[in-house]
Amino acid sequence: xxxxxxxxxxxxxxxxxxxxxxxxxxxxxxxxxxxxxxxxxxxxxxxxxxxxxxxxxxxxxxxxxxxxxxxxxxxxxxxxxxxxxxxxxxxxxxxxxxxxxxxxxxxxxxxxxxxxxxxxxxxxxxxxxxxxxxxxxxxxxxxxxxxxxxxxxxxxxxxxxxxxxxxxxxxxxxxxxxxxxxxxxxxxxxxxxxxxxxxxxxxxxxxxxxxxxxxxxxxxxxxxxxxxxxxxxxxxxxxxx
Amino acid sequence: xxxxxxxxxxxxxxxxxxxxxxxxxxxxxxxxxxxxxxxxxxxxxxxxxxxxxxxxxxxxxxxxxxxxxxxxxxxxxxxxxxxxxxxxxxxxxxxxxxxxxxxxxxxxxxxxxxxxxxxxxxxxxxxxxxxxxxxxxxxxxxxxxxxxxxxxxxxxxxxxxxxxxxxxxxxxxxxxxxxxxxxxxxxxxxxxxxxxxxxxxxxxxxxxxxxxxxxxxxxxxxxxxxxxxxxxxxxxxxxxxxxxxxxxxxxxxxxxxxxxxxxxxxxxxxxxxxxxxxxxxxxxxxxxxxxxxxxxxxxxxxxxxxxxxxxxxxxxxxxxxxxxxxxxxxxxxxxxxxxxxxxxxxxxxxxxxxxxxxxxxxxxxxxxxxxxxxxxxxxxxxxxxxxxxxxxxxxxxxxxxxxxxxxxxxxxxxxxxxxxxxxxxxxxxxxxxxxxxxxxxxxxxxxxxxxxxxxxxxxxxxxxxxxx
Numbered sequence: 001x002x003x004x005x006x007x008x009x010x011x012x013x014x015x016x017x018x019x020x021x022x023x024x025x026x027x028x029x030x031x032x033x034x035x036x037x038x039x040x041x042x043x044x045x046x047x048x049x050x051x052x053x054x055x056x057x058x059x060x061x062x063x064x065x066x067x068x069x070x071x072x073x074x075x076x077x078x079x080x081x082x083x084x085x086x087x088x089x090x091x092x093x094x095x096x097x098x099x100x101x102x103x104x105x106x107x108x109x110x111x112x113x114x115x116x117x118x119x120x121x122x123x124x125x126x127x128x129x130x131x132x133x134x135x136x137x138x139x140x141x142x143x144x145x146x147x148x149x150x151x152x153x154x155x156x157x158x159x160x161x162x163x164x165x166x167x168x169x170x171x172x173x174x175x176x177x178x179x180x181x182x183x184x185x186x187x188x189x190x191x192x193x194x195x196x197x198x199x200x201x202x203x204x205x206x207x208x209x210x211x212x213x214x215x216x217x218x219x220x221x222x223x224x225x226x227x228x229x230x231x232x233x234x235x236x237x238x239x240x241x
Numbered sequence: 242x243x244x245x246x247x248x249x250x251x252x253x254x255x256x257x258x259x260x261x262x263x264x265x266x267x268x269x270x271x272x273x274x275x276x277x278x279x280x281x282x283x284x285x286x287x288x289x290x291x292x293x294x295x296x297x298x299x300x301x302x303x304x305x306x307x308x309x310x311x312x313x314x315x316x317x318x319x320x321x322x323x324x325x326x327x328x329x330x331x332x333x334x335x336x337x338x339x340x341x342x343x344x345x346x347x348x349x350x351x352x353x354x355x356x357x358x359x360x361x362x363x364x365x366x367x368x369x370x371x372x373x374x375x376x377x378x379x380x381x382x383x384x385x386x387x388x389x390x391x392x393x394x395x396x397x398x399x400x401x402x403x404x405x406x407x408x409x410x411x412x413x414x415x416x417x418x419x420x421x422x423x424x425x426x427x428x429x430x431x432x433x434x435x436x437x438x439x440x441x442x443x444x445x446x447x448x449x450x451x452x453x454x455x456x457x458x459x460x461x462x463x464x465x466x467x468x469x470x471x472x473x474x475x476x477x478x479x480x481x482x483x484x485x486x487x488x489x490x491x492x493x494x495x496x497x498x499x500x501x502x503x504x505x506x507x508x509x510x511x512x513x514x515x516x517x518x519x520x521x522x523x524x525x526x527x528x529x530x531x532x533x534x535x536x537x538x539x540x541x542x543x544x545x546x547x548x549x550x551x552x553x554x555x556x557x558x559x560x561x562x563x564x565x566x567x568x569x570x571x572x573x574x575x576x577x578x579x580x581x582x583x584x585x586x587x588x589x590x591x592x593x594x595x596x597x598x599x600x601x602x603x604x605x606x607x608x609x610x611x612x613x614x615x616x617x618x619x620x621x622x623x624x625x626x627x628x629x630x631x632x633x634x635x636x637x638x639x640x641x642x643x644x645x646x647x648x649x650x651x652x653x654x655x656x657x658x659x660x661x662x663x664x665x666x667x668x669x670x671x672x673x674x675x676x677x678x679x680x681x682x683x684x685x686x687x688x689x690x691x692x693x694x695x696x697x698x699x700x701x702x703x704x705x706x707x708x709x
Contacts, residue, residue: 053705053706072583073583076578076579076580076581076582077581081578082579083575083578083579085575087573087575087576089571089576090511090515090571091510091514091515091571092489092510093484093489095487096487096489096510099487099489100489100506101580103493103503104503104580104581128484128486129484130483130485143579147579
């Protein structure tokens with residue numbers, strides 16, 4: 001099976017802080033991959049490096065066969081990204097923002113596709129409201145729509161369920177699972193372990209920027225294990241190292 | 242009250258030191274002090290060509306403008322910081338959750354601005370001059386008086402902007418009517434007396450002839466402006482979710498002749514809907530330039546016949562270059578980081594929008610040339626203005642990328658900017674004063690401008706973009 005994300009000894013150092021420390025991991029096509037870790041473990045930095053938003057200070061990574069350091073714009077052209085903080089431009093309406101994304105990405109038949117997302121995520125009534133006036137939940141819906149509107153081969157999502165109500169969380173989980181079943185790849189970072197266990201096919205655990213574990217979720221659950229307990233014991237043990 | 246004031250001062254300091262680094266920012270008042278101290282030693286030279294009164298006038302006009310700029314930025318601060326620093330929220334806005342009235346918060350905010358920027362800008366300048374005064378034969382009392390009157394000039398600028406923007410927030414027609422009335426009164430005064438009303442600027446009167454009465458008069462006018470601003474202050478509405486019809490698609494279609502229609506359309510919508518299009522043109526362009534014109538016109542006797550217009554074209558060009566800050570003000574790279582857009586493409590997009598806005602200085606200079614009876618020099622003035630504007634903006638792009646606002650107070654960046662700009666301004670001022678047609682030679686500035694933009698695009702593509 002094709003490797004979609006391939007990171008080799010990738011690192012990111014900010015001054016004296018090592019955010020990501022020589023991490024190697026790979027994600028196969030069609031996987032729903034969960035990057036887990038406590039706050040400050042390097043998850044967001046990892047996603048930023050894989051999407052060419054920040055340059056690694058060591059190692060290398062390819063996404064969809066493209067070197068992220070050499071081709072950051074080409075990588076972002078082919079993937080969908082939802083950053084940690086939802087930041088649609090303040091003075092565009094929701095519809096205008098999707099039209100803007102469509103124009104930059106050169107997406108045909110944008111209006112029909114935008115309508116699909118307004119209906120799916122149930123925010124059609126907000127399509128003409130300025131982004132600055134949208135609630136956090138609605139902004140997150142908008143960011144979700146912009147990330148998937150061009151049906152990317154890979155979507156990288158930092159905390160996919162943040163700001164969503166339980167009904168919307170359920171809907172989004174179903175959407176992600178169905179998207180991966182279509183052969184597309186999803187890479188999420190989260191610290192909601194129950195969600196990761198429920199929807200992810202593979203996972204990796206980061207702590208203090210280092211990779212503690214990576215493997216299929218099924219291997220863990222087949223033996224009667226649960227991701228939350230496994231995660232907690234691994235991270236607690238590492239804290240004492 | 243005092244706790245909020247202290248917290249606001251602390252917040253302002255942290256905001257600046259976070260953006261520029263504590264050392265770089267702390268050096269800023271030191272740089273102002275150094276400029277004033279060393280500049281004071283040039284006074285005997287300058288006085289041989291320019292009377293002391295006119296020099297005082299220019300310095301007071303600068304501090305009046307400083308007040309304008311600080312006031313305008315303060316009012317836009319929250320939105321700007323939100324875009325620059327992500328989910329930033331300033332105390333002036335978040336204090337609404339406290340049991341304090343809006344007027345009380347606004348009052349504290351204004352007092353904070355006065356105190357903070359006094360110590361950042363005004364005091365270091367005054368101190369530099371005071372410490373240099375014994376060496377250049379200026380009595381200490383005159384140096385202290387300058388500090389007082391510069392402080393007042395700064396406060397006038399601040400209060401005028403707060404007053405006009407309070408009117409603007411209440412009613413745009415009311416603001417228009419007040420500006421028209423003031424303009425008419427100004428024009429009538431000039432027509433009847435043949436004198437320039439700028440001479441009656443209270444801090445200047447006080448500097449020319451200090452007396453308790455003049456001081457009281459200055460303070461009364463200032464207090465009235467300040468009281469009116471606070472009383473008229475109307476907090477912006479929150480929680481409104483007005484619907485807007487789609488402006489993006491039609492605008493992007495109209496801009497198909499531009500290199501990057503979606504970016505230009507988005508920028509213009511940002512400017513229009515944020516209120517910056519009108520607000521910035523009024524408070525950051527027209528009012529400062531109107532003030533400069535009246536102050537500069539007092540220098541008429543010391544300049545060649547065409548010198549005033551061409552000098553004004555150069556100043557308009559420098560101020561027009563700051564339109565780049567208008568189009569970058571509400572944006573970080575954040576929203577674009579999800580998209581296949583590089584920093585260099587975004588810089589180019591901003592420069593295209595900047596170019597669209599250059600129609601404003603062109604029309605302005607053309608109007609000034611016609612009104613002042615200098616239509617023969619209209620073309621050299623427009624060329625000079627645009628060349629200076631593009632040259633200045635290219636330095637800004639090279640030095641600051643997409644963050645011209647946040648780097649204003651970085652001493653190193655500011656010093657390089659002033660050096661690169663100062664050399665060119667001096668050269669072209671001299672050429673234009675010698676012969677108006679020489680101003681046309683300023684087109685050569687487009688070459689270094691192009692060079693700086695290309696270097697800037699490569700430079701900022703090579704570093705991690707900030708703002709996400």
